Amino acid sequence: MQNIYDLVVVGGGPCGIATVVEAKRNGLHNVLLLEKGDNHSQTIRKFYKDNKRVDKEYKGQDSTIHGVVAFEDGTKESTLDFFDKLLDEEKIKAIFNSEVESIKKDGDLLNVTTANATFKAKSVMISIGKMGRPNKPDYKIPPSLNQVINFNLDNCTKGEKVLVVGGGNSAVEYAIELCLYNKTTIAYRRDDFSRVNETNKDALWELEKHKKIKVRLNHDITELENESGRVRVHYSNGKIRVYDRVVYAIGGSSPVDFLQKCQIAMDEKGNPIVDEKYQSNIPSLYIGGDIVLKNGGSIVAALNHAHVVVKDIIAKRG
Ligand SMILES: Cc1cc2nc3c(=O)[nH]c(=O)nc-3n(C[C@H](O)[C@H](O)[C@H](O)COP(=O)(O)OP(=O)(O)OC[C@H]3O[C@@H](n4cnc5c(N)ncnc54)[C@H](O)[C@@H]3O)c2cc1C
Incomplete structure (x- = not known):
């Protein structure tokens, strides 16, 4: 019998890691994290300069943490160590080099498909950020x-x-x-x-x-x-x-093709539409972190989305 996960999380950045940690600490144990890169937090690894100061209060955004992941100011390196430790401590099942290509409803379940496998889940969180598609200027680059x-x-x-x-x-x-x-x-x-x-x-x-x-x-x-x-x-x-x-260094764009493939409703600018619990038009398919924010996000915002989503999943299960 194929394993049916309580929750599959797509994207191992701050939002994805916080989602699996919130899930585990709140009693959802059968969870899986799928990450496209060969390690977690690809945005931090690729786009933060070495020794970068990482601010908890970023761009004047609210820095109150509502969930269980107690993130603090630090550097690029200490932030990566922090997320390493969380994954280790919670014994998170994570598969790297595993890019999710599509997510499809299958009765009450969701099928999450990569190049090599399909995983079945009761709930899915998409937290793939926007930096997989860094913005390009509107003039041509030879x-x-x-x-x-x-x-x-x-x-x-x-x-x-x-x-x-x-x-x-x-x-x-x-x-x-x-x-x-x-x-x-x-x-x-x-x-x-x-x-x-x-x-x-x-x-x-x-x-x-x-x-x-x-x-x-x-x-x-x-x-x-x-x-x-x-x-x-x-x-x-x-x-x-x-x-x-x-x-x-002009930000990133919504992964419109991927969202389309998953039949997720979007606004006219290609931003996914979610309700106040970050649930998309597809029941049990949630979207959080940078990808749902129109004007850039922050690590704390990503952690808080994770908290809201896990709380909702648990509340719905009763
Ligand atoms: C240069 C720079 C500096 C910043 N400095 C700060 C700061 O000091 N403080 C702060 O709070 N915020 C800062 N931010 C913002 C912060 O990094 C983001 O808000 C945060 O990383 C968002 O987390 P996320 O999990 O939503 O997305 P991301 O961090 O972008 O993570 C998404 C993950 O999903 C993976 N992924 C993508 N597509 C797929 C797929 N199809 N299948 C599987 N995995 C996939 C990616 O490889 C990546 O690891 C900065 C951002 C940048 C670019």
Whole structure:
């Protein structure tokens, strides 16, 4: 007889890990975590710079934790250790390198399908974030420049002239890191870094004051060209500059194709529609974390979604 899980959680980031931990600590023991990457928390691993400060109160969002996962301020490394420990302590059954391709209703159950297997579950939580699809600019990136266009800090080497594009905390943190070893410019199309926390803002303007970094506000890019393997950047104000590398930090998008395949109702912008308990149009199929938030999320928001979902699953079982 095939195992029927109480809960299968798709995506092993903060929301997915919190969901399996909340489930276990509240008496749901037959739970499974499926993660596409070779380890949990791929967004943190791939998009946080090394030694990044991780704030519990992120971008001014509410930092009150309602569930059992007691997350605190730390660094990229301490945050990953924290989630490692949770998975170990709760003896979570997790399968890595296991990308979920679709979820389909099958009577009272849900079938969760990967390339190698189908798992049956009474409830499913989708917590796959948005960084599997980092946002791309709306102008064309010449394919010949692919090696020098980044969406995180992978492959950035010392001594390059780098342009960071974006106006959020990620962009500012990338620029602050890169300027240690590179000639760095950060360009943002608006006139203020209004979404950036005070610590990052202070650090950025201090570096600008000491000419360690160039800050270009009101700089909207209209076109990129290949100039002998370097990136020729055209700004809407008529300026043209050439860089060795361009790093985009402009958020991520909803995985519309996946949601469509699962027949999950979405709004006109491709965001999944959920009720106040994070349940989708498909009964017992919940969606939480960054993927349900229109304007970026936080680790605490992800943990709180997990808490609400598990509480609802348990309440419905009576
Ligand atoms: C650069 C950067 C800095 C940030 N700094 C902070 C901070 O200091 N403090 C803070 O609170 N927040 C911060 N955030 C936001 C925070 O990282 C997110 O809000 C949080 O990671 C969301 O968690 P999640 O579990 O919803 O999604 P994610 O963390 O994105 O995790 C989703 C997981 O699902 C997996 N997955 C995707 N598709 C599939 C699939 N089909 N099948 C199986 N698995 C799949 C992914 O590999 C990934 O591991 C930052 C974000 C970025 C990008």
